[in-house]
Amino acid sequence: MLVVEDLKKSFGGLQALKGVSVTLPDESILGVIGMNGSGKTTLLNCINGIYVPDEGSIRLDNINLVGMPIHRVAARGVGRTFQVPRVFQHMTLMENMDVAQVAHDSTHDERYARSEYWLHKVELLRLRHNYAEELSGGQQKLLELARIMVANPKVILLDEPFAGVNPELAQMLIGIIKEIPQQHGCSVILVSHDLTSIYRLSNHIVVMNEGAVLAEGSAAQVKENPAVVEAYLGA
Numbered sequence: 001m002l003v004v005e006d007l008k009k010s011f012g013g014l015q016a017l018k019g020v021s022v023t024l025p026d027e028s029i030l031g032v033i034g035m036n037g038s039g040k041t042t043l044l045n046c047i048n049g050i051y052v053p054d055e056g057s058i059r060l061d062n063i064n065l066v067g068m069p070i071h072r073v074a075a076r077g078v079g080r081t082f083q084v085p086r087v088f089q090h091m092t093l094m095e096n097m098d099v100a101q102v103a104h105d106s107t108h109d110e111r112y113a114r115s116e117y118w119l120h121k122v123e124l125l126r127l128r129h130n131y132a133e134e135l136s137g138g139q140q141k142l143l144e145l146a147r148i149m150v151a152n153p154k155v156i157l158l159d160e161p162f163a164g165v166n167p168e169l170a171q172m173l174i175g176i177i178k179e180i181p182q183q184h185g186c187s188v189i190l191v192s193h194d195l196t197s198i199y200r201l202s203n204h205i206v207v208m209n210e211g212a213v214l215a216e217g218s219a220a221q222v223k224e225n226p227a228v229v230e231a232y233l234g235a
């Protein structure tokens with residue numbers, strides 16, 4: 001379980017997170033929505049160690065991640081994708097997948113099989129010897145997801161996975177994300193402006209507004225919350 005408590009982060013005079021608390025139970029999907037600039041990406045950046053929060057705690061299975069460098073947070077089982085995918089452009093897809101498993105105590109054959117499994121899942125296996133730079137933007141997002149999943153994470157943080165992805169690939173992505181908690185024992189924090197996908201996928205939704213949690217609950221609860229409708233959905 002990932003528990004974030006009272007997280008605060010400022011950039012100069014701007015308070016991007018004003019005391020945010022969220023809980024991600026095991027094998028679940030937490031959707032995070034909110035207007036531009038409400039602090040969603042900053043929350044992810046604090047969780048995976050890109051930023052050190054000013055205050056608050058982030059505990060994964062009771063271990064505080066605050067202050068850990070990014071690679072150690074990753075080694076604890078936190079995977080992350082970005083709004084603009086960060087794959088290794090000048091490596092082949094298989095090399096990208098292999099790099100993600102360097103810390104793993106497994107044989108070359110085991111790593112190869114896992115790489116093939118995930119590339120097959122995201123329907124990129126036929127391109128496994130191509131360079132990542134040859135992929136479309138949407139395919140790079142799929143590769144990035146495959147690359148974090150091949151490392152066998154406990155928690156993945158997905159930042160706008162559907163942005164810039166064509167509808168067909170987005171449907172495939174939704175299907176893959178949906179089965180990750182139960183099939184792979186991994187929880188998901190999903191940040192997206194795509195409300196339809198958020199409502200479809202999330203067990204619980206947090207609505208952020210100006211660096212704070214404005215509301216949370218099920219899709220139905222969030223949709224009916226007057227504060228949410230006024231501040232966000234009705235905007």
Ligand SMILES: Nc1ncnc2c1ncn2[C@@H]1O[C@H](COP(=O)(O)OP(=O)(O)OP(=O)(O)O)[C@@H](O)[C@H]1O
Pocket residue numbers: 011014016034035036037038039040041042043
């Ligand atoms: N490194 C940084 N330096 C200065 N300000 C930053 C930095 N990162 C984020 N901010 C500011 O913090 C606030 C929250 O930004 P953040 O990217 O977390 O919002 P967001 O909800 O993810 O927005 P969007 O939906 O547009 O991606 C914004 O005002 C942003 O300009």
